[in-house]
Amino acid sequence: MPKPRLSVVVTRRLPEVVETRLAELFDVTLRSDDGKMTRAELAEAMKSADVLVPTVTDEIDSALIGQAGGRLKLIANYGAGVDHIDVATARQHGILVSNTPDVLTDDTADMTMALILAVVRRMPEGLAVMQTGDWSGWAPTAFLGGRLGGRRLGILGMGRIGQAVARRAAAFGMQVHYHNRRRLRSETEQELAATYWESLDQMVARMDILSINCPATPSTFHLMNARRLKLMKPEAVIVNTSRGEVIDENALTRMLRAGEIAGAGLDVFERGHELNPRLRAQNNVVLLPHMGSATVEGRVEMGEKVIINIKTFDDGHRPPDQVIPSML
Numbered sequence: 001m002p003k004p005r006l007s008v009v010v011t012r013r014l015p016e017v018v019e020t021r022l023a024e025l026f027d028v029t030l031r032s033d034d035g036k037m038t039r040a041e042l043a044e045a046m047k048s049a050d051v052l053v054p055t056v057t058d059e060i061d062s063a064l065i066g067q068a069g070g071r072l073k074l075i076a077n078y079g080a081g082v083d084h085i086d087v088a089t090a091r092q093h094g095i096l097v098s099n100t101p102d103v104l105t106d107d108t109a110d111m112t113m114a115l116i117l118a119v120v121r122r123m124p125e126g127l128a129v130m131q132t133g134d135w136s137g138w139a140p141t142a143f144l145g146g147r148l149g150g151r152r153l154g155i156l157g158m159g160r161i162g163q164a165v166a167r168r169a170a171a172f173g174m175q176v177h178y179h180n181r182r183r184l185r186s187e188t189e190q191e192l193a194a195t196y197w198e199s200l201d202q203m204v205a206r207m208d209i210l211s212i213n214c215p216a217t218p219s220t221f222h223l224m225n226a227r228r229l230k231l232m233k234p235e236a237v238i239v240n241t242s243r244g245e246v247i248d249e250n251a252l253t254r255m256l257r258a259g260e261i262a263g264a265g266l267d268v269f270e271r272g273h274e275l276n277p278r279l280r281a282q283n284n285v286v287l288l289p290h291m292g293s294a295t296v297e298g299r300v301e302m303g304e305k306v307i308i309n310i311k312t313f314d315d316g317h318r319p320p321d322q323v324i325p326s327m328l
């Protein structure tokens, strides 16, 4: 008797090639449209499936996990960040959690550099003048931004993505500084030519650009609170391609409006897609719709990682990208 196929529920539309492969391997339920599942649909899926494939837009909290019943064995997240999943409660219920690290590192680091360039070189203002037809021609003092070379970049969170940002920044001639829960090995520090700051406050006060690259956890919530934002130099810029919750968005908005901080490049927001409307009105801000990892290649590779995690689990082994609470 062949083994019955695992039942897998995917909460959002994924690239076609990924959906096709999932359907070849598993008894998969796919979405017919790209809308988010309601909480009731999620609860139902978690009762009926062996494996759930959620994304960052699904809040898998302790209440949902508690209602899952005994069938669900694996939450194979399509994405690296797992702050939307209560990993500790899942573990208590014997449900494994896996994610998709590595494959979105370069894309997210590229987008971090794009945001830094866009803010420091005032690209939205240039774009706006071209789109409205208001450009009256070249002028020696128009649209003057800053030169990246020689600037001090402070990276908050020196994991895979932070390190990929450091490599790119070095190629732009920037001086790389970082703060991290754990100091890097000295060989890695040397390779990245990165200066470690044990005190986040002291680093923040001295940087020209601050890049947020740490995950959202209870200990990073509002790490950049009003007090710390105020330590930044008024001519400094902050960019965030990680999670909105790391910055107190209202405090940042107030400071941007008051000219107490020069600019911001934000791909993520504190309340998902409901951003502070005052942020939108600022011309020293570049806002993107959480597209840091949005490349065709990255999305397919994320799907391949999900498939490998499920397949390995199905074969009786631990998924290679299993997330355990102590890692967070």
Ligand code: 8YV
Pocket (backbone or CB within 6 Å): 054, 055, 056, 057, 078, 079, 080, 081, 082, 104, 242, 292, 293, 294
């Ligand atoms: C993904 C991300 O697009 O992987 C992450 O943690 O933030 C994004 O870049 C998203 O999570 C997909 O679920």
